[in-house]
Amino acid sequence: MTYKRIFTILFTGLISICSLIAQEVQRPAVWGIAKMTFLVSDMEMAREYYGRFLGFDEAFSYPSPSGTVVSFKINDRQFLEFIVDKQAKEKKRLVSISLETESVPDMLHYLKAQGVKVSPCITDGAGNEVIVTQDAAGNNVEFINLKADGLHRKSKGKFLSENRISKRIHHAGLYAEKIDEQD
Numbered sequence: 126m127t128y129k130r131i132f133t134i135l136f137t138g139l140i141s142i143c144s145l146i147a148q149e150v151q152r153p154a155v156w157g158i159a160k161m162t163f164l165v166s167d168m169e170m171a172r173e174y175y176g177r178f179l180g181f182d183e184a185f186s187y188p189s190p191s192g193t194v195v196s197f198k199i200n201d202r203q204f205l206e207f208i209v210d211k212q213a214k215e216k217k218r219l220v221s222i223s224l225e226t227e228s229v230p231d232m233l234h235y236l237k238a239q240g241v242k243v244s245p246c247i248t249d250g251a252g253n254e255v256i257v258t259q260d261a262a263g264n265n266v267e268f269i270n271l272k273a274d275g276l277h278r279k280s281k282g283k284f285l286s287e288n289r290i291s292k293r294i295h296h297a298g299l300y301a302e303k304i305d306e307q308d
Contacts, residue, residue, distance in 0.1 A: 180288035221265035
């Protein structure tokens with residue numbers, strides 16, 4: 126093999142590597158709010174309010190490191206979830222807001238490329254892929270892919286009361302103390 130041929134192969138390889146490095150990491154699609162999880166001190170009071178008063182059906186429950194998560198269904202893609210903690214009144218009640226994405230591994234790669242601190246990808250107690258980061262105020266923000274064999278997707282078409290007050294979570298507000306510094 127001649128030096129010219131070796132040089133051409135190495136140069137072509139170097140150009141290919143540089144172009145791959147230079148490509149911007151694309152953010153995967155985010156489809157909206159998948160769920161919001163809160164601490165409650167009394168599950169029966171939560172059932173009374175969210176179930177009987179607001180009309181959402183209790184769909185299922187699953188284990189988490191914080192305790193049993195009880196899910197109330199808004200629609201086939203959105204849920205309100207609650208975990209019992211007897212000291213909930215003294216704590217921040219929002220556990221997390223979860224945004225549905227098409228690819229959790231791609232979102233993990235994207236966030237890391239942006240310098241965002243993010244947890245490793247896990248499968249939660251409901252069978253979904255999840256990563257967690259925090260906003261500037263310290264609120265947990267999850268990116269989730271509701272898997273076909275997970276509890277959320279398996280409930281499709283079920284637990285959709287006609288008496289529910291709303292059929293969609295349109296928005297969620299997160300508190301920030303120092304907007305200028307956190308923007």
